[in-house]
Amino acid sequence: MTTNVIKDKNSGTDYDLEEEIDSHLRHIFYIKPKESATCNPYIVEFFGVLSLNDLRAPERKLWVIYYCKQPELDKTVDEIHQKYGKKNMFDLYRTPVFSGAALRAAVKKHFSELKWFTTGNLLEAPPKSHFNDERVVKTITDLHHLEQQRLYNYVMVKNMWFARYK
Structure with missing residues (x-):
C-alpha cells in the first residue's frame, strides 16, 4: 500500500x-x-560469546555472553574488554539472531540446568568439567538452531492457519 x-x-x-x-x-x-x-527492521541484532582466561585461577573456565544491535556492537565488546581485560579474552562466537535476549535466556537456562555458575553475562563451568571452547560453541550453535526451528514452525503454523481461513 x-x-x-x-x-x-x-x-x-x-x-x-x-x-x-x-x-x-x-x-x-x-x-x-x-x-x-x-524499530528499524534493517538493524541486525547479534549474539556473541567471548572466551575468558582468568590469570589468577587458570583452571577456571569462563565465557562471557552478550547481545546487542549492530551499531552498538563495537561499543559493547569494548566495554566487556574494559571490564575483564583485553589480553584475557578472545571472540569465540558471533552470529546474527532474531532476538538476542531470547537466545541469551535459552543459553543461561541450558547451562544452569547443567549446574554451571551463571551470574549476569558470565558462564563458568564447574571444576573438572569436560567442556572446552569447541563444546561450548557447539552447544550454543545447537541452541540457536532450536530457536530458529521454533520460529520457523511458528510462522508456518500461522501461515497454514491464515491459508485455511481465506
Whole structure:
C-alpha cells in the first residue's frame, strides 16, 4: 500500500488511511496492536560469546555472553574488554539472531540446568568439567538452531492457519 496522507480540512489534523486499515486488520485477525516505539527492521541484532582466561585461577573456565544491535556492537565488546581485560579474552562466537535476549535466556537456562555458575553475562563451568571452547560453541550453535526451528514452525503454523481461513 502507498502511504498517502489525506488532509482533513474540517479538523486540521492528518488522516492516515494506511494506519486505519492496519488497525482494522489487526482487530479482525486478533493481532496485537503496534507498539508506539518503532524499530528499524534493517538493524541486525547479534549474539556473541567471548572466551575468558582468568590469570589468577587458570583452571577456571569462563565465557562471557552478550547481545546487542549492530551499531552498538563495537561499543559493547569494548566495554566487556574494559571490564575483564583485553589480553584475557578472545571472540569465540558471533552470529546474527532474531532476538538476542531470547537466545541469551535459552543459553543461561541450558547451562544452569547443567549446574554451571551463571551470574549476569558470565558462564563458568564447574571444576573438572569436560567442556572446552569447541563444546561450548557447539552447544550454543545447537541452541540457536532450536530457536530458529521454533520460529520457523511458528510462522508456518500461522501461515497454514491464515491459508485455511481465506
